[in-house]
Amino acid sequence: MSASIKKESVPKIVALEVLEKNGVNVEKLKESITKGVGAEFTTYYYYTILRMHCTGLEGEGIKEIVEDARIEDRNHFEAMVPRLYELGGNLPRDIRKFADQAGCPDAYLPDNWEDINSILKVLLEAEQCAIRSWGEVCDMTTGKDPRTYDIAQRIMQEEVEHEAWFIELLSKRPSGHFRRRFVGQSPHTGSQGSLIHL
């Protein structure tokens, strides 16, 4: 159940009218965004557990990388939620419902977490799902809703970087990146106005 307001108290919203005229299915877009931010929020939670289990010589080596991804995923939630409300959507009132409708599966800690590769595989799968999820939002909004598209593509850029980190750790392929300037820097979504902590 979501918080309800009297519809007649909201004046005509030109920013929505423009989207509908551009052919955006606003209801479906709101659903996709809610699923996307749900996945970011649950991922932030599960990455906290995964990070706590990055121990030992190998685990400590990747702990900071997991932390970057964890904080940046939380930043993605922060960056997109204000847009959801602008579009007339809202977060579910019950967090259980929010988690159940998330666009990506829960990134559970594997039983054999002492093997750091098993944690990396969970992290990689979560990032790959996020790329697909925000790719859907980009496809729905490109050329039609520049505001949502701008935020979604920034999130997606960081998710693509996260995927590259975990692929490189698993496969040892050559790497084009170095490290963030500070933990959870979010070089793409960091410029979003709602991220007041950056």
Added chain:
Amino acid sequence: MIVFNINSNDVLVGRRNGKLFSCNNSCPHRGASLSKGDFNGNNIVCYMHGYEYNVFTGKLVHMKSWKKDESWMEQSFEWRKSNDLTLYPVIEKDDIIYLEFGQGN
């Protein structure tokens, strides 16, 4: 397969083994575009989570398990559950394809 936008809804129309099918392009599980998926027989396989739906009956045929490895935990039923595919009646007559979308459209 071709996707048509009708009243802001994406409708997927295609042919499988010579037979026409038409369905909503949105995966009933999490809304991904089914047009990006592949086929397994008469099942369309969603590219996002691997769910399979029969394009002629609309039924969810295969629900992917996340317990791919003994050490992985299965996802909750609430997260895994999905409706069946939304199908639209489609016929071909004189080389023209007719689709029934909504009431009388």
